[in-house]
Amino acid sequence: MDVKALVPGIVPGRMDKALIEAGFADLHPPLDDHEALVAADRCYFCHDAPCATACPTTIDIPLFIRQIATGTPEAAARTILSQNILGGMCARVCPTETLCEEVCVREVAEGKPVEIGRLQRYATDTLMAADVHPFERDAPTGKRIAVVGAGPAGLACAHRLAMMGHDVVLMDARPKPGGLNEYGIAAYKSTENFAAREVEWLMQIGGIELQSGVALGRDVTLGSLQAEYDAVFLGLGLGGVNALGVEGDDKAGVGDAVSFIADLRQASDLAALPVGRDVVVIGGGMTAVDAALQSKLLGALNVTIVYRRSQERMAASPYEQELAQARGVRIICNASPVAVHGNGSVRELEFEFTADDLAPTGERFRLPADQVFRAIGQTLTGDGLPELEGRKIAVDGTGRTSVPGVWAGGDCASGGDDLTVTAVAEGRDAAEDIHASLMEQANG
Numbered sequence: 001m002d003v004k005a006l007v008p009g010i011v012p013g014r015m016d017k018a019l020i021e022a023g024f025a026d027l028h029p030p031l032d033d034h035e036a037l038v039a040a041d042r043c044y045f046c047h048d049a050p051c052a053t054a055c056p057t058t059i060d061i062p063l064f065i066r067q068i069a070t071g072t073p074e075a076a077a078r079t080i081l082s083q084n085i086l087g088g089m090c091a092r093v094c095p096t097e098t099l100c101e102e103v104c105v106r107e108v109a110e111g112k113p114v115e116i117g118r119l120q121r122y123a124t125d126t127l128m129a130a131d132v133h134p135f136e137r138d139a140p141t142g143k144r145i146a147v148v149g150a151g152p153a154g155l156a157c158a159h160r161l162a163m164m165g166h167d168v169v170l171m172d173a174r175p176k177p178g179g180l181n182e183y184g185i186a187a188y189k190s191t192e193n194f195a196a197r198e199v200e201w202l203m204q205i206g207g208i209e210l211q212s213g214v215a216l217g218r219d220v221t222l223g224s225l226q227a228e229y230d231a232v233f234l235g236l237g238l239g240g241v242n243a244l245g246v247e248g249d250d251k252a253g254v255g256d257a258v259s260f261i262a263d264l265r266q267a268s269d270l271a272a273l274p275v276g277r278d279v280v281v282i283g284g285g286m287t288a289v290d291a292a293l294q295s296k297l298l299g300a301l302n303v304t305i306v307y308r309r310s311q312e313r314m315a316a317s318p319y320e321q322e323l324a325q326a327r328g329v330r331i332i333c334n335a336s337p338v339a340v341h342g343n344g345s346v347r348e349l350e351f352e353f354t355a356d357d358l359a360p361t362g363e364r365f366r367l368p369a370d371q372v373f374r375a376i377g378q379t380l381t382g383d384g385l386p387e388l389e390g391r392k393i394a395v396d397g398t399g400r401t402s403v404p405g406v407w408a409g410g411d412c413a414s415g416g417d418d419l420t421v422t423a424v425a426e427g428r429d430a431a432e433d434i435h436a437s438l439m440e441q442a443n444g
């Protein structure tokens with residue numbers, strides 16, 4: 001039974017359909033040809049450009065911007081995609097304000113960086129609109145590699161391996177590929193079914209067989225994959241969601257933010273998606289901010305994020321926080337939930353203020369709520385995985401795990417930020433190391 005149907009306050013159609021559609025429109029509309037030339041013209045084409053070093057996939061940013069400035073956006077796209085095959089999605093979702101654009105010389109000098117993300121989108125969109133796939137496969141190596149997880153890490157790994165002449169079987173437990181690009185990224189960042197279109201475009205390289213609905217641990221085991229393939233890459237992401245662990249947290253109306261966002265991303269009609277009147281989101285990361293802002297855009301009247309530490313310590317960037325606040329989301333800091341009240345379904349949430357060291361202060365308050373989202377972190381799920389470091393799969397700098405012949409990357413692997421662009425970098429680098437290792441074995 002659909003739990004949401006049991007909660008009186010969680011209903012569809014809280015706002016006019018046209019207003020909902022306007023709210024979910026493209027966050028950064030694409031640049032037209034003239035705007036792209038003007039934006040490119042602001043680049044100083046720095047030698048040893050700090051932006052390129054700040055990009056986790058080390059795109060040659062001055063080069064691609066120069067290629068745009070000289071009227072060759074397809075060449076610019078090739079420069080981008082040779083380092084980052086999901087350059088189209090990264091252009092939409094990278095927190096550029098804390099990556100490449102943060103260190104742009106013009107940001108430092110004038111407080112206004114070159115719009116690297118939007119220029120990247122201009123170049124990659126131009127190439128994709130021409131339905132061109134700019135890479136070809138090397139001669140077949142005869143090697144078969146299993147890539148488990150078709151999120152950004154798995155896709156980047158699979159594409160690079162296919163380019164180097166290997167045959168790849170890409171498995172994913174979900175019905176659609178793309179990982180959080182398809183099921184997690186905020187809808188206003190990835191409009192017009194971009195995630196699916198990008199995967200389709202990426203697969204044009206050939207040599208990648210997609211097997212959807214195949215789960216490691218249910219349909220295949222690590223042992224069976226090792227026996228059948230020459231190498232295995234795990235890009236499993238973080239499928240589990242942390243529980244609140246407070247009295248009453250099983251009441252109807254309390255759910256996890258990631259599932260809400262996945263439902264939203266898959267909804268064909270956003271106006272038909274139920275949302276509460278008084279929504280409370282617990283957490284301080286990108287997931288919390290996205291769940292809160294998207295609830296507001298669906299028509300929730302009061303949306304409050306409650307975070308246990310100070311606002312400066314929120315994992316969501318200041319830009320993301322401001323985006324939500326500008327749309328009416330309230331952020332309360334230094335408070336932790338202590339109880340969920342209500343008769344069967346949530347009615348109120350009780351919090352206690354916390355000191356900087358998270359110690360409870362004894363001062364409590366309550367917020368009315370008919371819908372509560374947990375966004376307090378995700379966890380790796382699954383048995384029989386390689387050795388863990390903390391709560392993730394332990395890997396070395398090139399993605400090698402404790403099990404010979406098994407690599408891992410992206411959110412499920414130790415080290416790195418949990419960002420799309422980092423997952424792409426780790427998938428790509430693991431593919432390079434898998435290739436080097438297999439070629440060494442073949443030649444040695």
Ligand SMILES: Cc1cc2nc3c(=O)[nH]c(=O)nc-3n(C[C@H](O)[C@H](O)[C@H](O)COP(=O)(O)OP(=O)(O)OC[C@H]3O[C@@H](n4cnc5c(N)ncnc54)[C@H](O)[C@@H]3O)c2cc1C
Binds near residue numbers: 093152409418
């Ligand atoms: C709500 C939300 C919003 C975000 N917004 C942004 C953003 O704006 N910008 C940004 O840079 N980052 C953002 N992120 C983070 C970003 O989405 C992740 O860092 C990135 O997707 C990680 O890629 P991945 O390939 O490691 O994992 P995932 O994208 O999670 O993909 C993992 C894939 O593995 C599959 N899988 C899992 N277990 C199994 C199994 N046992 N067998 C087979 N397949 C399996 C899953 O179905 C999934 O398709 C966001 C994350 C969330 C949750």
Ligand code: SF4
Binds near residue numbers: 057084101116120421
């Ligand atoms: S991939 Fe992301 S961080 Fe790298 S240059 Fe592009 S927008 Fe900036």
